[in-house]
Amino acid sequence: MKNASLFYKFLFCTVIILNGYSTVAQEKNNLLSAYQNYTGNPREVAYLHLNKSTYIKGEAIGFTAYVFDKKDKKPSNLTTNLYVSIEDKNDKTIAKKLIRIMDGVGSNTFVVDSTFTSGYYKIKAYTNWMLNFNEQNHYVESIRIIDPDTEEFISTETASNELDAQFLPESGHLLHGVSNTVGVVVKDNLGYGVPYIEGTVFGKNDEVLTSFKTNKLGIGKFPLFAELNTGYRIKLKHGNKDFDFNLNQKIEEKGVVVSLNRTKSKVFISIKTNTESLDFIKNKNYNLLLHNGDKSTLMDVNFTDNTTVTIGIELASASSGVNILTLFNENNQPIAERLFFKYEGINLLKSNEISTSKTTDSIAVALNFKNIDADALSNISISVLPEATKSYNKDHNIVSYLYLQPYVNGPIEQAKYYFTDIDAKKQFELDNLLLTQGWSSYHWNTIFNAPERLNYTFEQGIRYKVNINSSSNELTSSYLMHAVGETDPQTFRVNRDQKNFMIDNVFPMENDRLYLSKVKSNGELGPAKLYIQSFPSAIPKLSAESDYLNPKFDYNISTSLNNAIQFEKLNDMQQLDEITVSTRVSKTKTRIQKLGEHKYGKIKIVEEIDRMTFNTLTDFLHFHGITSDESEGGFSLFVGSKPLRNNSTANYGAVTLKHRSSSPPPTDIMGTSEVRVKPMAVFLDDIQLVDHSILNQYPLNNVDYVEINKRGIGGGLRGASGVVKIYSYYGSDLQDNRKTGQGFELPLAFSPQKIFYVPKYQYYTDDFYKQYGTVDWKPKLVPDANGNIEFTIAKPKVPVTLFIEGSVSDGSIIYEEKSIALDLHY
Incomplete structure (x- = not known):
């Protein structure tokens, strides 16, 4: 009996232990299942390479659109429809277009016409599919418009000598009794980072604990061994003035924090608690998830007798770009998060030296990308501006918008800085930036409560539902859709009892009409008694809120707008000429004008x-x-x-x-x-x-x-x-x-590619032209089999800079700025 009793006790304990393991395994499965269900659907990221960020009224906004697969960073082939809109400060849409994307690329222009006034506008680009998700996969950036009729001088608001300082603990928590890292962000009254601020941290009795200095973008950090019931004060020096700030962060008596250190080959994650918390969390099953919206790895975190659990990760196993570390407690609740960035694996292509040669009235420019895959599809866009330009103040480039912005909350000032001339200093500064970001753009409440069905579909052209208004005694009827836009003619055969049929993947252009004919029994064509419905029928509104920064200017700029600009638009010029000589024009010319x-x-x-x-x-x-x-x-x-x-x-x-x-x-x-x-x-x-x-x-x-x-x-x-x-x-x-056909007006059509007209200036050497002029814009350049691209520009009278961006179908990215010190005697 005694042995039987011991056996049953052992069996009971075994069942309890196995049940515990089963529960833990199930909780892990639930966590991974929720994450994979949410991230399993493909994502796209949109980016616009704008030719400038500041425009004079009458100029054209030139842009090349790049749409990427978010996971593999290659040009997307899923969507062909990209919506591009421009909104004013009141979120009123001023202009909008539907752009066709082919092999992940499209281009177009907006004319800054009479509907624009001086001020800041935001330009957006997004696909219908993007409307399903909370992450900022769409593109948004601010541009400035200047109307010479209302602004005699180009001036900027002056930053006052006031500071806004934020002190942000690593992983979002400041824990008593452990060494914490606190990120620092210092901004001026206009919201821009203040460079090279020196700070001192004071503890009890004004004891100096440590000091720090921000970088050129106003970001820094300092260590702090936090203690309860202690008021911490930070003194900042700026402009011969001292600014005092309280830490303004709650020091938690119990909890867990995550800190990160990295070497060249490894990332070490320290999950730290204090003695007050250890007995409470000891032997509980915490989990650390390493993820990036695609790949994920779940790791066990179990505290025993030590207050720190350290996990080492081989950097080679991490994904290129942003990696997210999320800590979950025993109830699968996310309690802390830390982001880090891996530069390795991002294939940035660089060109060789620029070569130039002169022709009669232009300069031929040649670039070579020797490492580009000759068999891969590629596109390169180049904005050519005076070297001293102040009109290219974008926060992002193609690399930062693809690899960084979609993973964080909020705008990043001068994000392109971290991907220009990359070195150890830039990597250190980017890690400091991510330390201050807190939670990523993947919201766990959304992940755990994601809808089973997505509301917005991928769009490839426009779909028409053709409704048949007439009855027929024929067993089958045939209808012909005539060629429209870039879509070939198609014939549709419908049964007698069918009331409609669908036409998919149509790409009409603005001003096109859709013509449908009924095919008679003798093969002749006649008008068809039909009516159509278009899907989509209008450009959808992007309702997601997106923070952004206005283009930053040097403070106290004042440039005179006395350089007359002449804009060449063929139709406008013809109309002006004919109006001017209206007393002499023939009826033929008048009709030509109207028909044209x-x-x-x-x-x-x-x-x-x-x-x-x-x-x-x-x-x-x-x-x-x-x-x-x-x-x-x-x-x-x-x-x-x-x-x-x-x-x-x-x-x-x-x-x-x-x-x-x-x-x-x-x-x-x-x-x-x-x-x-x-x-x-x-x-x-x-x-x-x-x-x-x-x-x-x-x-x-x-x-x-x-x-x-x-x-x-x-x-x-x-x-x-x-x-x-x-x-x-x-x-x-x-x-x-x-x-012979029934024509239909179309509620929505694609915008055809437009010629980019370079403004003509009265002066080509004054400060206005140097700072705000446009030399040229090349939206779609394709390298030859040897990686060469060539293009011509009008002979400039000042040195110029090429702002080069592009994508390759193998996932390579192109971004660089190159200046040309031209021979002014050309």
Whole structure:
């Protein structure tokens, strides 16, 4: 009996212990499960490379948009729709655009027009998918607009000799009886860090405990062995004046703090408590989670007889960028957090020395990125500004916005500083910054209570629901969506009982209309009785609150705005010229002006004299510099006015133009005897044609006017070789093409890429130009197979700086600033 009793006691204890282990394991699983469920969905990060941060009214805001996969830091291929908006200080939207992103990159401009007044504005960029999450994955930054009509001088607010000091304990707690580290942030009345402040810490009876000095951004730290019932005072020296501050942090009698030390290869995390707390937390199961929104590692923390538990982590096992250490108590409640940064593994590409050469009126600039992967997709954007510019005061660059900002709460002043000329000092200063940040942007209340279903989807183009208004006796009906924007024509077959069908991944451009036709049983097209719904139908509002800093200027700047700026905008210039000579213009010119509004090409109206002179559309277009190929019943158009002899068969991809006679080959439009060229895109009455043969030997009597857009501006990829739009003459005996389809106005469309117009200045050597002028903006440069990029700029009369940013599909990032001391005798 005695042995049986001992056996049952042993069995009972074993069950209790195993049950305890099972409970601990389950709690760990719950913690990891909640975290992985929240972070399992992909994330994107948006960034805009702006050509400047300060603009004069009338200038253009040039930007290149980069969208990244947050986890692997590579350009995102998930979303094609990026929303970019500009808001004033009252959060009123002043301008907005839908930008198409391809391979993670897009570009566009905003004109600083009459809707802007002097002041600060915030520019935002975000995808629909980003609206699901609390972290600041979207882009927001402040820009300044200056209106010369209301500001005679460019001036800045003067910072008063007052300080705002914050003292922030490491991991968010100041614990009695242990050595703590306290971060210091000193700002002026405008919210900017005050550099090189010297501070002294006083304890009981004004005993000097330690001293410290902030860095150039007003950040520092000091050690403090905190004791209860002790008032700590900090004295700061600034501008020949002393400032006294109380520590203003509660000293906790019991608790746990996390501190961090690192070597070249390891990170040591110390979880510290005091003797007052040890008996309370002894043998309780705490957990330390190392994570970054993607990878995670959970580690046991168990206090025994010592007040400190130290865990060493190989730096090689940590993720590149921000790493987050979160300490959980026995109830899985997060109680402390510390962030650290790993630079290793971030692939920053640098270019070789710049080479320049002069041409007649410009400078050719060449850069080489020798380490770039020639097989990877890449894009580089470059802002060219005078070397003495004061208009490029951005807090972020592409590296800081991708690797740092999405992981912290609140704005970071001059975040790009930590990723420029990186050395041991910068790494130390970044760690001090993260020490003062407290909790990361991953909110644990949200993680533990994350919704099962996300409300906002990835968007790839625009989706249309086409509702059928008419009934049909046919078993099936067919409908044709004509080509629109950069989307090819599509045919849809629907059953008799279907009331609607969906059209996915459409990329219309502003001013485009969507044309739908019903395909009749004999193959002819007719108007369709339909109505459509667009998804999305409007640019969504980004409701997430984001703190940001206005561009920082040197204090007491005062620059005269006496340098007249002349802005060249083609349509505005044409309109001004015609208004000026309105008493002499012909009706033709007036009509050209009206038809040319919001058009990218040149309008050519077919007059009676043209109808008498030219028999066919081909002859008329050739006269205006367009070459045609009508061989074998086809019809293709190419930029250039030289005729093609014995033309090749026309088709609608890239074609090879070959000379087929026995005589010596003539020089074709490209100056060679054989060259692959792509035909121009052709529209008839705003509907893009797939089969161009209808225009073979097309009578000019059927044409009212033509829009010729040789550069294909606004036409997207389909218009890369140019665009010709032909509009029917209503007096012709041919059927109007617009009557074969039903046209729909679109509530939302993509903004076509715009040419960036460089302002013309009256003076190119005065202080205004040096500080606020624009030399050029190159939004989309692609390296060749050897990593070379080349571009030209107008000959500057002052030294210039290139602000270079870019991305590569293998995850490499490009950021650098390079100055060119130009020969002023060019």
